[in-house]
């Protein structure tokens with residue numbers, strides 16, 4: 670069984686690889702590629718559910734996708750990304766929502782978009798047996814506060830705040846920390862300051878691991894952030910397969926004889 674200890678043990682030895690996945694076939698492919706951690710991100714709101722932000726994603730939405738991913742994963746650690754307002758409002762509700770991902774849906778850990786308010790919540794969850802991955806820097810659930818998705822930790826005060834919160838979440842028991850869209854020198858300093866692994870997205874090469882959204886990596890997204898890299902052309906592959914299907918139906922070349930069958934004993938009905 671994959672555990673958070675494996676992730677911690679890899680830190681400082683080899684880079685940790687992490688990708689999102691939201692559905693069964695993608696989880697199978699990611700797991701078979703020996704990716705260490707699969708994040709069922711609330712980015713599912715953008716990638717798969719047609720929303721402009723992650724804010725409308727519900728616990729029910731995320732739970733459904735966590736179930737699909739964990740049923741399709743053998744080796745990777747499955748982390749459930751807790752949706753907007755599913756944690757942090759009320760401690761008991763937060764723990765119930767996170768606990769559901771582990772008890773009912775097969776996740777091994779949860780990720781929380783963090784601030785001062787998640788320090789004590791992290792401590793409580795860890796005490797109860799829910800491993801917590803912290804997330805600092807750009808936290809997309811704050812889009813209405815930011816007015817977009819700007820880089821974070823670019824001035825001294827902001828950088829110090831991120832380092833302090835990183836330390837506080839390590840002390841509270843988080844097993845790892847995602848750093849999003851922060852300067853690479855800040856990410857390097859935070860990585861040096863912590864014992865737990867840092868996993869960067871738009872945070873430079875000096876984190877202990879890297880994470881990206883899988884749709885961006887394979888080239889399925891219509892749009893992706895500048896810090897991501899397209900390693901494939903899946904959108905173009907799908908477009909050309911679907912164009913060919915449409916042409917084949919329109920021209921009558923599909924279905925061919927091998928795609929259909931006749932019953933010899935059937936008399937004409939009409």
Ligand SMILES: Nc1nc(=O)c2c([nH]1)NC[C@@H]1CN(c3ccc(C(=O)N[C@@H](CCC(=O)O)C(=O)O)cc3)CN21
Pocket residue numbers: 712715716723809816817818819820850882884885890892893894895897
């Ligand atoms: N497909 C996808 N990939 C992601 O990485 C991703 C999502 N969706 N959805 C949730 C968040 C949103 N993310 C984003 C979105 C936009 C920027 C971006 O364009 N940043 C601009 C600045 C924009 C601003 O100032 O408002 C930049 O140039 O840094 C960065 C991260 C990362 N996450």
Ligand SMILES: CC(C)C(=O)C(=O)O
Pocket residue numbers: 689708709710711712713750847849870880881882
């Ligand atoms: C990109 C990662 C860190 C994330 O939070 C998500 O996919 O929702």
Ligand SMILES: [Mg+2]
Pocket residue numbers: 710711712723750
């Ligand atoms: Mg997220």
